[in-house]
Amino acid sequence: MNHQIALxxxxxxxxxYAMSLLNFRGxxxxxxxxxxQAQSAQKFAQEFNIPHWTxxxxxxxxxxxxxxxxxxxPNYLHKQAALLAAEAGKAVLCTKPLAxxxxxxxxxxxxxxxxxxxxxxxxxxxxxxxTLKALDSVKKGALGKVLxxxxxxxxxxxxxxxxxMKQYSGGGAIVDMGxxxxxxxxxxxxxxxxxxxxxxxxxxxxxxxxxxxxxxGLVRYDSGAIGQFEVSWTFRGGMDLRDxxxxxxxxxxxxxxxxxxxxxxxxxxxxxxxAEKAExxxxxxxxxxxxxxSLGYVKMFLDMFNSMDAGKTPMETFYDGYIVNAVIxxxxxxxxxxxxxxxxxxxxxxxHYTPTEVALKDYDERHFLIKEERMPNGRLKIIxxxxxxxxxxxIIQEE
Numbered sequence: 001m002n003h004q005i006a007l008x009x010x011x012x013x014x015x016x017y018a019m020s021l022l023n024f025r026g027x028x029x030x031x032x033x034x035x036x037q038a039q040s041a042q043k044f045a046q047e048f049n050i051p052h053w054t055x056x057x058x059x060x061x062x063x064x065x066x067x068x069x070x071x072x073x074p075n076y077l078h079k080q081a082a083l084l085a086a087e088a089g090k091a092v093l094c095t096k097p098l099a100x101x102x103x104x105x106x107x108x109x110x111x112x113x114x115x116x117x118x119x120x121x122x123x124x125x126x127x128x129x130x131t132l133k134a135l136d137s138v139k140k141g142a143l144g145k146v147l148x149x150x151x152x153x154x155x156x157x158x159x160x161x162x163x164x165m166k167q168y169s170g171g172g173a174i175v176d177m178g179x180x181x182x183x184x185x186x187x188x189x190x191x192x193x194x195x196x197x198x199x200x201x202x203x204x205x206x207x208x209x210x211x212x213x214x215x216x217g218l219v220r221y222d223s224g225a226i227g228q229f230e231v232s233w234t235f236r237g238g239m240d241l242r243d244x245x246x247x248x249x250x251x252x253x254x255x256x257x258x259x260x261x262x263x264x265x266x267x268x269x270x271x272x273x274x275a276e277k278a279e280x281x282x283x284x285x286x287x288x289x290x291x292x293x294s295l296g297y298v299k300m301f302l303d304m305f306n307s308m309d310a311g312k313t314p315m316e317t318f319y320d321g322y323i324v325n326a327v328i329x330x331x332x333x334x335x336x337x338x339x340x341x342x343x344x345x346x347x348x349x350x351x352h353y354t355p356t357e358v359a360l361k362d363y364d365e366r367h368f369l370i371k372e373e374r375m376p377n378g379r380l381k382i383i384x385x386x387x388x389x390x391x392x393x394x395i396i397q398e399e
Contacts, residue, residue, distance in 0.1 A: 001309045003028040004065045006090075008057070008081055009072030010035040010044040012159055012276075013095055017072050017122075018048045020297040025305055028068075034060035057081060062088050068308075070122075071095055074162045075169050079104045082119075082318075086111040091118035093304055097179040097328065098321025100170025105325040106346055109318040120304040120314045121321040125153075125180045125241070125256075126187050127296030127303065134245070134252050138188055143247030149188040150228040150244040151181035154235035155277040157207065164209050172211030174202060174331055177231040182219065182324050183316070185227030188245045192351040193223040195323065195343045200331040206234045217331050219343075222352075238286065239277035256294065262287050319349065367393075 005021060007014060007030050014033075021030060032052040035041035041053040054060050057077075061069050061084045069085040071078055071094040079099050085092035092112060098121055099105035112119040125131065138146060154177075162168040163176060186195075202215035214234050219227040241256035257275075269281045275288045276295075288294055300316075307314040326345050334341040363369040363384050370383040370392070380397040 001027075003068045003091075003305060003308070004031040005029065005068045005070055006032045006034065006060045006063060006066040007050075007070050007072065008034045008060060008077075009074075009095075010040045011072070014044070014072040016292050016295070016297050017070055017095075017301075018044075018050075020292050020301050021070070022048060024298050025302060028305060031065045032060055032063050058084055061085050061090060067091060068093065068118075068305075074160075075100050075175070076162075076167070079108055082108040083111050086115040086117055089115060089117060091308060093120040093122050094318070094321065095122045096124075096183075096321070097170070097175055097325060098318060099325055100175065102322060102326040102329045102344070102346075105318070105322040109322050109347070112318055118308045119318045120307070121316040121318055122300060122304075123180065123183045123316045123320070123324075124296035124300050126184055126316065127298075127300040128256055128294060129296075129299065130254050130256060131184065131187075131243070131296070132299060134243075134254060135187055137252070138245065138247070142250055143245060143252065144249030145223075146189050146225055146245060146247045148226050148228065148244075148246045149185035150230070151184040152230040152240060152242045153177040153180055154230065154232035155239040156236060156279060157213070157233040159277075164207070164211070166211050169211070171328070171332060172202070172204075172209065172215075173213055173231040173233050174200070174215045174217070175328055176233075178215065178217065178229050178328060178331065179324050181229035181231060182227065182327050183320060184243055185219065185229070186320070186323070188243075189221055189223065189225045189227060191320070193221040193225060194345070194348060194350055194352075195227075195327050196220050196222050197340045197342050198327060198330045198334050199340045200334040202331075202335040212335070215331070215335070217334075219327055220340075236279065238275070238279055257288075258286055262289060319347075322347070 030050045033041055033045050033050045034054055034057060038055050041055060045053040068091040071081045078094055082092055082094055099108060198217055198219050200217035202212035204212055205214050207213045214232040217229050239257050243254040245252040264285045266282055274281055274285050292298055303314050326343050330341045330343045361369040366387060367384040370385055372382050375381050382395045384393050
C-alpha cells in the first residue's frame with residue numbers, strides 16, 4: 001500500500017524522518033509538511049520535493065490526501081496533534097516522548113484506541129541494528145534471565161530553545177533522553193515485566209535553566225530486574241550512546257555512537273556537519289557513514305508501515321509511550337522526595353509477574369555450586385554451599 005503522509009515539524013527530527021521516509025520504503029510519499037513558521041515549511045517542502053506545506057496544524061492533519069500523520073513537533077504539541085489525528089481517523093506516529101506527562105499520554109492512547117486508528121511510538125533507539133540484533137539474542141536465551149539493563153545517553157545539550165524550557169518540554173534531560181533509556185531497558189528486561197518503583201537523582205549542574213541537565217535513575221521491575229539510566233546535557237565531546245545488559249548466563253555491551261568505526265583527524269576542518277551533537281569539525285572526528293540507519297530511523301519506519309499494511313501491532317505503540325511517561329513521572333517525584341517512588345499505572349496490560357526462585361546449580365548431592373574459577377597458578381577453585389547447613393566452603397583442584 002502507498003501511504004500519503006503529513007509530516008508535522010521541520011526541525012532536526014523532521015529532517016531525519018523525511019530522509020528515512022523518502023529513501024527506504026520507496027512507495028510512500030510525504031504529501032504535506034507543517035511548520036509553525038511559513039519560511040521553514042516552504043523551504044523544507046522545496047528541499048524534499050513535498051507538494052504542499054502549511055502553518056495550520058488542523059489543516060495539515062485533515063488534508064484529504066493524507067492517511068498517515070507523523071508527529072515530529074515539540075513535546076507540548078504532541079497531545080494536540082494526536083487528538084486531531086484520532087478525530088480525523090488518520091493513522092498517527094508520534095516521536096518520543098509521547099507526552100509531557102503520563103496523564104496526557106494516557107489520554108492520547110485512549111483517543112487513538114477509541115478511534116480505532118493505527119498508532120506507533122517513534123522510539124528510534126530500540127530499532128538500531130545493533131539493538132535489534134542484541135534483542136534477538138536475548139529472546140533466544142543467550143543471556144539467560146536478564147538481571148540488569150543499563151542505558152546511557154549524554155551530550156552537550158539539545159539543539160532547539162524549547163527543550164530548555166519546562167513549559168514546552170515537560171522537563172530536562174530525563175524527559176528528553178531518559179525516555180530512550182527507559183524503553184531500551186524495558187525491551188531487554190521484557191515488556192511483560194511491570195515497572196514497580198524508581199529511585200532517581202537529578203540536578204542542574206552547568207546550565208542556567210529551571211530543569212535538570214544531569215540525572216541517574218534506577219527502575220525496579222517485578223521480575224527482580226533493574227533498569228538503570230544515565231543522562232546528561234553536560235557531557236563534552238559529542239553524543240555518547242551506550243547500553244549494557246547482564247543476565248544469569250551472559251552479558252552484552254553496545255556502543256552506538258562516539259566510536260563509529262570511522263575515525264579521522266583534521267587540522268583544517270571537515271567543512272561542515274560531522275554527526276549529531278558533534279562539538280567541532282577539527283581534531284579527531286568520528287563521522288557516521290549512515291546516520292539515520294545507525295540511529296534506528298530506517299528500521300523504525302519499516303516496522304511502522306509494514307505493520308500498518310499487514311494489520312499488525314508494531315514493536316512500539318502509544319501504550320509503550322504511556323508506560324515510559326509513567327516511569328518518568330515517578331522519576332521526577334523521586335528527585336524531590338529522595339525516596340523510592342511507585343510507578344503509578346492506571347492501565348497495565350502486561351503480566352502479573354511472580355519472580356521465580358534463582359536456578360540453583362547442583363555440584364553434588366550435598367552441595368550447590370556457587371562459582372568455579374581458574375586461578376593464576378593453574379588450579380581450579382570451586383566455591384560451594386552446603387544444602388543443609390548453608391555453610392560456604394571451597395575446593396581447590398590441581399591442574
